Amino acid sequence: MRRSSTRKTGPANPASSMNSSATDIFRSASSKAIIKELERIDHLFNLYANRSSGMIDPEGIEALCSDLEVDHTDVRILMLAWKMKAEKQGYFTLDEWRRGLKALRADTISKLKKALPELEKEVRRPPNFVDFYSYAFRYCLTEEKQKSIDIESICQLLDLVLGSQFHPQVDMLIDYLKTQKDYKVINMDQWMGFLRFCNEISFPDLSNYDPDLAWPLILDNFVEWMIAKQS
Amino acid sequence: MAKTVDLEKGWEEMKKGMAKLKATLEGQSDSPFDSEESVKLYTTVFNLCTQNRKSDHTEYAAELYKRYRSAINEYINETKETWHIFSERTSERWSNHNIMVRWLSKFFSYLDRYYVVKQSLPNLAEAGKACFHDLIEQEREGGQIDRDLVRSVVSMFRDVGVSGIELYENDFEVYMLENTSVYYARKALDHILVDSCPDYMLMVEQCLKTEKERVSHYLCPSTEPKLLEKTQHELLFVHANQLLEKESSGLSRLLEDGQVCISISVITNGLESVSTIFREHVTSIGQALVRNAADEASHKKVESKDIVGFPEQVFLRKVIDLHDKYLSYVNGCFMNNLIFQKALDEAFEVFCNKQIAGVSSAEIFATFCDRILKKDGGSEKLTDEAIEETLDKIVKLIVHLHEKDLFAEFCRKKLSRRLLSDRSVNEEHEMSLLSKLKQQFGGQFTSKMEGMVEDLILGREKQVEFGNYLRDNPHENRGTDMSVTVLTTGFWPTYKSSELNVPTELIRCIEVFSRFYTSNTRNRKLTWMFQFGYCNLIGRFKPKPIELQLSTHQAATLLLFNTSERLSFSEIMSQLNLPSEEVKKPLHSLSCSNYKVLIKEPDNKAISSSDVFEFNSMFTDKMRRIKIPLPHTEEKKKVTVDVDRSRPFAIDAAVVRIMKSRKALGYQQLLMECVEQLNRIFKPDVRLIKKRIEDLIHRDYLERDEDDVSMFRYKA
Numbered sequence: 001m002r003r004s005s006t007r008k009t010g011p012a013n014p015a016s017s018m019n020s021s022a023t024d025i026f027r028s029a030s031s032k033a034i035i036k037e038l039e040r041i042d043h044l045f046n047l048y049a050n051r052s053s054g055m056i057d058p059e060g061i062e063a064l065c066s067d068l069e070v071d072h073t074d075v076r077i078l079m080l081a082w083k084m085k086a087e088k089q090g091y092f093t094l095d096e097w098r099r100g101l102k103a104l105r106a107d108t109i110s111k112l113k114k115a116l117p118e119l120e121k122e123v124r125r126p127p128n129f130v131d132f133y134s135y136a137f138r139y140c141l142t143e144e145k146q147k148s149i150d151i152e153s154i155c156q157l158l159d160l161v162l163g164s165q166f167h168p169q170v171d172m173l174i175d176y177l178k179t180q181k182d183y184k185v186i187n188m189d190q191w192m193g194f195l196r197f198c199n200e201i202s203f204p205d206l207s208n209y210d211p212d213l214a215w216p217l218i219l220d221n222f223v224e225w226m227i228a229k230q231s
Numbered sequence: 232m233a234k235t236v237d238l239e240k241g242w243e244e245m246k247k248g249m250a251k252l253k254a255t256l257e258g259q260s261d262s263p264f265d266s267e268e269s270v271k272l273y274t275t276v277f278n279l280c281t282q283n284r285k286s287d288h289t290e291y292a293a294e295l296y297k298r299y300r301s302a303i304n305e306y307i308n309e310t311k312e313t314w315h316i317f318s319e320r321t322s323e324r325w326s327n328h329n330i331m332v333r334w335l336s337k338f339f340s341y342l343d344r345y346y347v348v349k350q351s352l353p354n355l356a357e358a359g360k361a362c363f364h365d366l367i368e369q370e371r372e373g374g375q376i377d378r379d380l381v382r383s384v385v386s387m388f389r390d391v392g393v394s395g396i397e398l399y400e401n402d403f404e405v406y407m408l409e410n411t412s413v414y415y416a417r418k419a420l421d422h423i424l425v426d427s428c429p430d431y432m433l434m435v436e437q438c439l440k441t442e443k444e445r446v447s448h449y450l451c452p453s454t455e456p457k458l459l460e461k462t463q464h465e466l467l468f469v470h471a472n473q474l475l476e477k478e479s480s481g482l483s484r485l486l487e488d489g490q491v492c493i494s495i496s497v498i499t500n501g502l503e504s505v506s507t508i509f510r511e512h513v514t515s516i517g518q519a520l521v522r523n524a525a526d527e528a529s530h531k532k533v534e535s536k537d538i539v540g541f542p543e544q545v546f547l548r549k550v551i552d553l554h555d556k557y558l559s560y561v562n563g564c565f566m567n568n569l570i571f572q573k574a575l576d577e578a579f580e581v582f583c584n585k586q587i588a589g590v591s592s593a594e595i596f597a598t599f600c601d602r603i604l605k606k607d608g609g610s611e612k613l614t615d616e617a618i619e620e621t622l623d624k625i626v627k628l629i630v631h632l633h634e635k636d637l638f639a640e641f642c643r644k645k646l647s648r649r650l651l652s653d654r655s656v657n658e659e660h661e662m663s664l665l666s667k668l669k670q671q672f673g674g675q676f677t678s679k680m681e682g683m684v685e686d687l688i689l690g691r692e693k694q695v696e697f698g699n700y701l702r703d704n705p706h707e708n709r710g711t712d713m714s715v716t717v718l719t720t721g722f723w724p725t726y727k728s729s730e731l732n733v734p735t736e737l738i739r740c741i742e743v744f745s746r747f748y749t750s751n752t753r754n755r756k757l758t759w760m761f762q763f764g765y766c767n768l769i770g771r772f773k774p775k776p777i778e779l780q781l782s783t784h785q786a787a788t789l790l791l792f793n794t795s796e797r798l799s800f801s802e803i804m805s806q807l808n809l810p811s812e813e814v815k816k817p818l819h820s821l822s823c824s825n826y827k828v829l830i831k832e833p834d835n836k837a838i839s840s841s842d843v844f845e846f847n848s849m850f851t852d853k854m855r856r857i858k859i860p861l862p863h864t865e866e867k868k869k870v871t872v873d874v875d876r877s878r879p880f881a882i883d884a885a886v887v888r889i890m891k892s893r894k895a896l897g898y899q900q901l902l903m904e905c906v907e908q909l910n911r912i913f914k915p916d917v918r919l920i921k922k923r924i925e926d927l928i929h930r931d932y933l934e935r936d937e938d939d940v941s942m943f944r945y946k947a
Contacts, residue, residue, distance in 0.1 A: 147929065189928050189935060196940060214898030214941040217921045 038098070040107035045097045056092040068113050075160050076116050079123045082135045089139050124165075130195065136161050137191045148185035151177050158194065166198040176222045183218055190216045204230070238294060241279045248272040249302060404454055411442075411461045510574035513557050517582035520549050528588035543587060547599045551624045554579065576631065583631040591871070593634045597641030599625060604646075604661060606654050618660055626667045633914035635672060636881070637874045643680055644870060647724050650687055651716075651763045658684060672911055682722030690716040700747045707747075713740040717748070717757070729761040731783070732808040734790045761787075762813075770828065774851035779828070780858040784809070785817040789828065792846040800842045811840065818844065820861050826852065828859070878913060882923045885909055887932055890945040898924075898941045 048060035056064070065072040084100030086092055092100075104119060106112040123132045136157060140149050149157070155174045162170050173194065177183075183190075193216040201209050206227065211220045248268060279295060415438070422434060439459060446455040524546035557578075561571045584592050603613070603621055613621065632638055649655040661684050669677045694714050701707055733741065745757060766786035768779045781789070784807075791798060791806055798806075804814045815838040822831040822844060830845045831838075885908045889901060896904075902920060909915045924943070927933045936942035 187925075187929050189925065192935075212899070214935075214943075217918060217925055220918070220921070 037102070037107045041098055041101045042094070044101070044107065044109070045092075045094055049094075054094065056097065058090040061090065061092070067109050068116070070113075070116070073160070075164075076120060078136060078139070078160065079119050079132065080116075081139060082123065082132050083119060086139070089142055133161060133195050134188070134192060137188055148187045149191075150185050151183070154186045154191070162195070162198060166203075169198045169203050172204070172226060173222065176225050180218075180221065180225070182221065186218075190218050193219055238279060241275050242295075242298060244275045245272060245298075248275075253306070404457070407454075408457055408461050411458060415461070506568075506570045506574040509560075509571060510578045513553070513575060513578035514581050516553060517550065517578060518585075520546060520553065521582050521585045521587060525587045528590075543590065543595045544599055544602060546587065547595065547625070547628075550583065550628060551621070554624070554628060579628065579631045580633075583628060584633045591634065591637065593632060593637035594641050594870075596625065596629060596632060596638055597645055600642060600664060601645040601649065604656055604664065605649060606656050615657075615660075618656070619663060622660070622664045622667060626664070626671055629668070630671060634874075635676070636877070636912045637871065639676055639680075640870050640874050643683070644724050646680055646683060650683060658688065676912075679722045682719060686718050686722060687716065690718075693717060696751070697744065697747055701743075707743045711736055711740050713737075713744065715744050715748075718760075720758075726760060726762070728758045729784070729813075730808050731761045731787055732806060733759075733761070734787050736790070737783075770850070772850050773848045775855070777850075777852060777854070778856040780856065782817065782861045784813065785821060785859060785861060788814075788817045788821065792829075792844075797843060797845045800838070800840050800844070803844065804840075816861060818842075820859055824859075826850070826857060826859050878915070879919065879923055881909060881912060882915060882920055883927060886920070886924060886927060887945075890933055890943065893945070895936065895942060895944045897939075898943065901943060 045056065048056045048064050050057045050060060061077070062072050065074070065077060070076055080100060081089075081092075083103055084092060084096040086096045086100075101107060101112065104112065104115040106115045122128060137149065140153060140157060141147070155177055158170050158174060177186075197215070197219055204226070206223055209215075209223050211223065248271070251268065276295065418438075442458050443455065446452060446458060524542050527542040527545075554575075557575055561567065561575055586592065587595060600622070603618055603625075629635065629638065646655075646661070649661075655661055662681070665677045665681050665684070669681075694716075697715065741759065748755070748757060761783045764783040766781050766783055768781060768786050768789060770777050770779050770789070779786075779789075787807060788803060791803060800814070800818070803818070804811060807814055818829070818831075818838050821827075822829040823836050823838070828847055828850050830847045832843045832845070882905065885905050886901065889904050889908070890896060901924070902917065905920050906915055906917075924933065928935065928943075931946055933943045934946055936944055
């Protein structure tokens with residue numbers, strides 16, 4: 001069979017068939033829209049930002065939350081921070097704000113509010129969720145060289161991040177964390193272990209938990225504690 | 232159409248046919264045996280069996296079966312002589328025999344198919360061979376059989392087989408082995424309940440010997456291992472537990488009474504069970520020893536809780552003897568078999584790690600060594616060779632200790648005590664023990680202790696140098712004879728330095744030595760440990776002067792009385808500049824014990840802070856020179872705590888070492904290698920290792936692999 005000659009398939013590329021001015025119009029039209037969007041985003045930023053620091057600070061965030069009609073301890077704010085890749089807890093910089101809102105295609109408060117459910121769905125998708133989960137931990141590290149978080153805060157964080165999805169596990173885990181005395185802080189490795197535990201181990205029977213595997217020791221202790229409680 | 236055939240008539244037909252076949256085979260027949268004849272014979276059998284369907288036709292069938300067997304037997308008997316004589320035609324004979332069997336089976340195949348299956352009798356072909364086996368069984372029961380005959384038959388099997396040994400193995404051997412099993416199973420049952428263990432073992436030995444013989448006489452050599460295995464299995468393995476635990480004659484008793492018979496060496500398959508019993512036996516004896524020692528320790532009135540009493544020493548002596556005894560069994564009866572060596576080690580591991588009267592096994596072992604190496608080791612006054620031998624044996628037992636690092640620490644503390652108070656029997660013995668330990672456990676185990684012993688040796692040289700120095704510099708000589716031992720920090724256990732207010736007589740000497748030492752060495756700092764020194768003072772008592780051998784602290788206390796006759800406790804304490812505990816000890820030894828060099832008010836046995844002391848000028852003793860001992864307490868708890876604290880670091884070091892060389896390793900593997908490395912020092916707790924790994928992750932030495940959570944990576 002003769003080899004068919006290479007042909008361009010599909011509709012002709014408008015950019016190549018039209019003259020350059022059309023491209024410019026096209027580009028400028030879209031770029032004008034983009035510029036407008038950016039302007040609105042920045043404008044929104046300035047509504048909440050602190051004049052002197054040039055960032056949105058906790059006060060500003062609280063104001064934002066009330067406008068969004070979301071409690072400032074709501075997990076969706078954390079999700080927003082994740083989308084923004086915000087670094088410092090309680091603060092949003094302009095870059096972070098731009099990043100987040102652009103990705104959400106939200107340039108007004110109402111659009112932002114409408115984007116929240118979609119954001120939540122996005123976050124809960126498994127590959128994103130692991131990333132979000134570890135982000136949540138890092139976000140709480142406020143001091144410079146800090147690597148662990150105290151038990152009290154961890155319990156709150158657990159509830160916030162996993163409470164809706166793994167309610168029974170989280171309840172028991174929090175109960176245990178508060179009563180045990182071996183650990184006063186939790187590190188990232190243990191934190192990630194909690195998520196793996198919730199995902200993999202059947203609850204409350206814990207039948208497939210094997211302490212000989214590389215689970216963090218705190219989970220070995222937790223399982224022991226649970227088994228003792230159940231008997 | 233079935234004709235009613237009478238059995239006898241039918242049988243006549245069969246006999247005629249068989250005879251014809253025989254004749255054909257012998258080459259004696261004129262007319263060859265043909266298919267027509269064979270069909271006729273088949274039909275005859277068929278008819279015999281199937282007629283009289285109403286009545287029980289199995290009657291005929293049973294009869295036919297019997298007659299078939301006897302026909303074969305007859306044939307064998309008839310032709311036995313022929314076989315024997317015409318040996319060159321033996322293979323032909325065998326194939327003829329086979330053909331005969333085959334044909335006959337064809338005739339009787341109806342029987343085979345229906346009757347035999349119904350009655351589960353061995354099928355005809357097997358029945359033919361069973362006749363041979365009967366012969367063997369006959370022999371087993373003591374009957375005489377014609378061995379040569381059987382041998383030639385067997386070799387026929389081998390030669391005739393199309394693919395070599397297959398015919399032999401498949402047709403003959405398989406059935407023979409089965410037969411063997413059945414036979415010996417029966418025999419075992421007969422004897423196991425009746426015989427005592429030694430008798431039974433003798434029987435076993437006998438049977439094994441006979442079977443071996445049988446093989447060499449007329450069976451194929453490849454059969455031997457299979458035959459022996461079957462025999463042993465039925466006789467020994469199946470009844471192993473019964474054998475071993477037989478009351479009053481089982482293996483346990485035998486071991487106790489020292490009558491382990493050599494036949495055990497014959498067993499190759501029952502070893503596992505025997506070794507288990509062996510291990511349990513040794514363990515139970517060992518644990519009984521532990522219990523005895525514990526009982527004795529609790530009953531004995533011990534003066535001070537911290538001093539390990541003598542029952543522990545007796546205990547270890549017994550353990551050594553136990554080890555010797557059972558090691559000789561392993562080497563002798565069990566011929567150094569690894570399984571038994573392992574069983575012995577496991578047994579010892581169990582009870583060598585038990586606490587006795589609250590004293591850890593590590594300390595017990597250390598105290599034992601201490602006594603051996605001390606000058607006045609209580610009742611143990613041993614010759615040099617005896618000491619060496621005992622040290623050898625105890626080191627072998629130390630291998631079983633789990634907490635070797637704890638043992639090493641106790642050893643080190645006791646060594647220090649021995650060396651500093653000059654109570655070591657002999658430096659050579661000390662070094663000998665250290666080199667034995669080094670051989671077993673590596674240099675790291677003993678490096679500090681070796682350093683300690685060397686310090687003393689060097690110290691003596693230094694002393695000579697110091698003497699020369701004083702001679703060369705007479706103005707430095709302050710009149711008081713002083714010798715100093717310099718200890719290298721790090722080798723020796725850490726001691727708090729004494730803050731004693733040094734008596735003036737001593738101060739000058741100390742300054743002289745310091746000058747000498749710094750002139751001789753570089754970058755060294757001397758810290759004086761007065762709690763370990765000793766002095767000779769001359770006490771000018773009214774009756775007579777007496778030389779007192781005292782510790783420095785005691786001497787310093789007494790020297791205070793040179794300036795005042797009476798001193799209160801608080802005055803003494805402030806002048807000595809020592810903590811109250813350190814003041815009470817010398818005062819107690821000088822005023823409340825055998826030698827009352829000081830008079831105490833009030834005159835009771837305890838020192839209290841309100842006491843007042845006075846120099847006892849009337850003190851005297853029949854000796855001109857007395858030594859006033861100062862009891863020392865062993866800080867046992869501190870040793871255990873120190874060692875416990877050092878273990879996490881040892882684990883950290885091991886983990887880092889392993890990960891550094893492997894770069895990435897799975898959790899279980901890491902755990903395994905860690906335990907292996909650390910076992911030389913102590914038995915690590917798995918949870919502690921896990922904890923240390925997590926700590927190392929936290930400190931960024933390791934990280935968990937992103938994709939595989941059970942894998943760790945080394946972070947450079």
